[in-house]
Amino acid sequence: MDLLKKLCEIHAPSGNEIKMKEFILHHVGENMARWSSQPEIIHGPEFQDCLILAFGKPRTAVFAHMDSIGFTVRYQNQLVPIGGPDAHSGYKLVGADSLGPIECELEVNKDHQLFYNFGRAIDTGTDLVFKCDFKATKTYVTSCYLDNRLGVYNALRLAETLDNGVLVFSCWEEHGGGAVPYLIRYIYERWQIKNALISDITWVTDGVQPGKGVVISMRDRNIPRKSYINKIIDIAQKHQIDYQLEVEGSGSSDGRELQTSPYPMDWCFIGAPEENVHSPQEKVHKYDIECMLELYRVLMKTL
Amino acid sequence: MDLLKKLCEIHAPSGNEIKMKEFILHHVGENMARWSSQPEIIHGPEFQDCLILAFGKPRTAVFAHMDSIGFTVRYQNQLVPIGGPDAHSGYKLVGADSLGPIECELEVNKDHQLFYNFGRAIDTGTDLVFKCDFKATKTYVTSCYLDNRLGVYNALRLAETLDNGVLVFSCWEEHGGGAVPYLIRYIYERWQIKNALISDITWVTDGVQPGKGVVISMRDRNIPRKSYINKIIDIAQKHQIDYQLEVEGSGSSDGRELQTSPYPMDWCFIGAPEENVHSPQEKVHKYDIECMLELYRVLMKTL
Amino acid sequence: MDLLKKLCEIHAPSGNEIKMKEFILHHVGENMARWSSQPEIIHGPEFQDCLILAFGKPRTAVFAHMDSIGFTVRYQNQLVPIGGPDAHSGYKLVGADSLGPIECELEVNKDHQLFYNFGRAIDTGTDLVFKCDFKATKTYVTSCYLDNRLGVYNALRLAETLDNGVLVFSCWEEHGGGAVPYLIRYIYERWQIKNALISDITWVTDGVQPGKGVVISMRDRNIPRKSYINKIIDIAQKHQIDYQLEVEGSGSSDGRELQTSPYPMDWCFIGAPEENVHSPQEKVHKYDIECMLELYRVLMKTL
Numbered sequence: 001m002d003l004l005k006k007l008c009e010i011h012a013p014s015g016n017e018i019k020m021k022e023f024i025l026h027h028v029g030e031n032m033a034r035w036s037s038q039p040e041i042i043h044g045p046e047f048q049d050c051l052i053l054a055f056g057k058p059r060t061a062v063f064a065h066m067d068s069i070g071f072t073v074r075y076q077n078q079l080v081p082i083g084g085p086d087a088h089s090g091y092k093l094v095g096a097d098s099l100g101p102i103e104c105e106l107e108v109n110k111d112h113q114l115f116y117n118f119g120r121a122i123d124t125g126t127d128l129v130f131k132c133d134f135k136a137t138k139t140y141v142t143s144c145y146l147d148n149r150l151g152v153y154n155a156l157r158l159a160e161t162l163d164n165g166v167l168v169f170s171c172w173e174e175h176g177g178g179a180v181p182y183l184i185r186y187i188y189e190r191w192q193i194k195n196a197l198i199s200d201i202t203w204v205t206d207g208v209q210p211g212k213g214v215v216i217s218m219r220d221r222n223i224p225r226k227s228y229i230n231k232i233i234d235i236a237q238k239h240q241i242d243y244q245l246e247v248e249g250s251g252s253s254d255g256r257e258l259q260t261s262p263y264p265m266d267w268c269f270i271g272a273p274e275e276n277v278h279s280p281q282e283k284v285h286k287y288d289i290e291c292m293l294e295l296y297r298v299l300m301k302t303l
Numbered sequence: 304m305d306l307l308k309k310l311c312e313i314h315a316p317s318g319n320e321i322k323m324k325e326f327i328l329h330h331v332g333e334n335m336a337r338w339s340s341q342p343e344i345i346h347g348p349e350f351q352d353c354l355i356l357a358f359g360k361p362r363t364a365v366f367a368h369m370d371s372i373g374f375t376v377r378y379q380n381q382l383v384p385i386g387g388p389d390a391h392s393g394y395k396l397v398g399a400d401s402l403g404p405i406e407c408e409l410e411v412n413k414d415h416q417l418f419y420n421f422g423r424a425i426d427t428g429t430d431l432v433f434k435c436d437f438k439a440t441k442t443y444v445t446s447c448y449l450d451n452r453l454g455v456y457n458a459l460r461l462a463e464t465l466d467n468g469v470l471v472f473s474c475w476e477e478h479g480g481g482a483v484p485y486l487i488r489y490i491y492e493r494w495q496i497k498n499a500l501i502s503d504i505t506w507v508t509d510g511v512q513p514g515k516g517v518v519i520s521m522r523d524r525n526i527p528r529k530s531y532i533n534k535i536i537d538i539a540q541k542h543q544i545d546y547q548l549e550v551e552g553s554g555s556s557d558g559r560e561l562q563t564s565p566y567p568m569d570w571c572f573i574g575a576p577e578e579n580v581h582s583p584q585e586k587v588h589k590y591d592i593e594c595m596l597e598l599y600r601v602l603m604k605t606l
Numbered sequence: 607m608d609l610l611k612k613l614c615e616i617h618a619p620s621g622n623e624i625k626m627k628e629f630i631l632h633h634v635g636e637n638m639a640r641w642s643s644q645p646e647i648i649h650g651p652e653f654q655d656c657l658i659l660a661f662g663k664p665r666t667a668v669f670a671h672m673d674s675i676g677f678t679v680r681y682q683n684q685l686v687p688i689g690g691p692d693a694h695s696g697y698k699l700v701g702a703d704s705l706g707p708i709e710c711e712l713e714v715n716k717d718h719q720l721f722y723n724f725g726r727a728i729d730t731g732t733d734l735v736f737k738c739d740f741k742a743t744k745t746y747v748t749s750c751y752l753d754n755r756l757g758v759y760n761a762l763r764l765a766e767t768l769d770n771g772v773l774v775f776s777c778w779e780e781h782g783g784g785a786v787p788y789l790i791r792y793i794y795e796r797w798q799i800k801n802a803l804i805s806d807i808t809w810v811t812d813g814v815q816p817g818k819g820v821v822i823s824m825r826d827r828n829i830p831r832k833s834y835i836n837k838i839i840d841i842a843q844k845h846q847i848d849y850q851l852e853v854e855g856s857g858s859s860d861g862r863e864l865q866t867s868p869y870p871m872d873w874c875f876i877g878a879p880e881e882n883v884h885s886p887q888e889k890v891h892k893y894d895i896e897c898m899l900e901l902y903r904v905l906m907k908t909l
Contacts, residue, residue, distance in 0.1 A: 015829035045800060048831060048870050072825055074853040075813035082829065124851045125824040175829050181868040194348060207378035218428040219375055223318035223385065223478050225351060245427045247377040262484040264351050497651060510681035521731040522678055526621035526781050528654060548730045550680040565787035567654050
């Protein structure tokens, strides 16, 4: 859980993911010698702040978004949301501007307008994120930004034993996207990969409970190709991995951008469910994290 | 009308169009020997469940979406809509799951939530469609899914006499799209085609009546290039084909994805108007279907 | 201001920008001999009604949309908006149809439905725009369509002294876009350009006042990459150009299409602020126009 804790503490709201990229680069550099296979590390100006790890002869790509929700400082102590954060007065926000580090408080008025309370004015354009309060018990992990540092964690753990496959660390997912289109262009044109898995976090709902296994999402706002989803469910069943099925009419992910890209990419969202979505206290059952990693390991071999 | 009836009875909601593709492939195989020209039949993993018929030296592409609206089974007898179906309690829905064929009833509560009534639980993720009750009189055809089986029918009839052109059978149109971007990439990169026609069904409105001819849509939510629309109207006029002009602020089609694709594709929606939109009783005047086919025949020669 | 006045008088609502393209082509032909460098002029069927001027070895692209908001004639004297025009009864609208030139009046009923008042029926599909009433005082310019004829003006003035860079004149920006995706495909594939500037007009707000300098938008509905925005602000600061920072949660521009394109393009919206947005009386301070051009000149050299 130490790796997950570090990931949750990194400042990387949508549009400003550079620190997450640097952390992952460092982590890969420190650890890859002990992995089953050594990946090609792909990054640079053509990929903005994104990062790709390519193992062996890839047939399947895993997308894990690095960015988090947050808040942009406007002027007159106003805040504008980045993505769709849960917003309540009293939440602690952190960041930094030209005058130094910031720890301030969120204030929400009755018209749902957002403000900060701080001893001085903060530079316009500064981005703030929830202050991290990471807690792990025997059964649960609680922190801000488990969505999607857990998806990143899952990808980095998967890397340890991966022989063939691409791990993609993307930007802007929480705020309308923008990186997946060029990432998929590169991936498809280089390897003709047609299978994608979205390593991300979903919601506890009427039909999805904590501790009952990883969630395979059959649809959200977007509808992936049914034959691909069925193939994944069959593999999960055959390998006796605990999973739960979700069907939603709303919500989306990096899968949306794969769906609408000019490449014929099948995609499926597979991830642990969380409570307290987009709040400073996102909560995920440890067993679901285990099942998630187990299913990804099997899928990367069999898809 | 026998071909149209068969098309209307096929189970192919967005994301699960494979049966429509197989039907069209079979139909083409059975009939193409009698056509003016024999098309190249393009499909396979690079095209997911889509299908392209390429005739001669194509300058214009016709897009006909194969998918229909419908419902996805959630859990606790809940349903989630696929696309924007008209929903009223009592509508008959059909499908199949691991336990066999299903014929159940739609139930809509006062909060507009959707449920099914059936003697047993249906597998999560099962997709249901309206039960087909196809009727043809001397003047009208009534059935579910005339949108867009009539568009597909129009394309298949057009195939009989087509010398140059591409017929594209697309997926996901009713639910946000996703196939047109890679289809257009293939079509543009192979043939540099810049003209598209959207073979689809529109609405009877204040200005568009049944039996008055095919509708040329000058705009909907999206605005196609005016010079292209004007060229099409001029051709319809010159060939004395009965047409009606539509101007809308809402609604969209495969044209939306052509508009926003990274290719310079002109597009125009041309199709018969229907009453009882997205209900089990969509109704279209036969004369409008005739005019539609006639205009497509002329346009494929002259554009 | 004579060039700006002419630009504001041109009829070019979204989807029908051909007259703006022709005007710019003519202007370039007449003037380019006196420019520092002579651009390659790129247009033709592959670019629909768009136009690109390429100078030297370009590293940065400037996007200026040519289209304006307006109204499409439906039937029964109904109008459908093009983009999001400010609509009040009595506004003068102009256009032309098969019977000749039109000058009519906009009527808005209490349900916000739009109609025209004119002595005869206007052809369905005719597009109407605000009648231009251009006024320049010592400090202010007032006219319809300063958004975005000022952005076009800025690009054409920039052309006079530009050595390296691409000026892109785009279509459909006011109505959902559609041209930027293929323009960026061409630009990226030919020059691997990764820097874009959006030459467009923004709003006077709580934090942005007329006469205080050009606005650098740090975000709107979309969030550009923070490191790119910071680089631009640093350049403005270093060159002592008067600028204002904007942070918004809504609004968008050609930048949105760059953000979601399959190319790794950084973008920043930089433009003068206006009052009376999307009305016949858009009003911009002349000093902000000067600062805008000055900042573009510096950025094209230093980015």
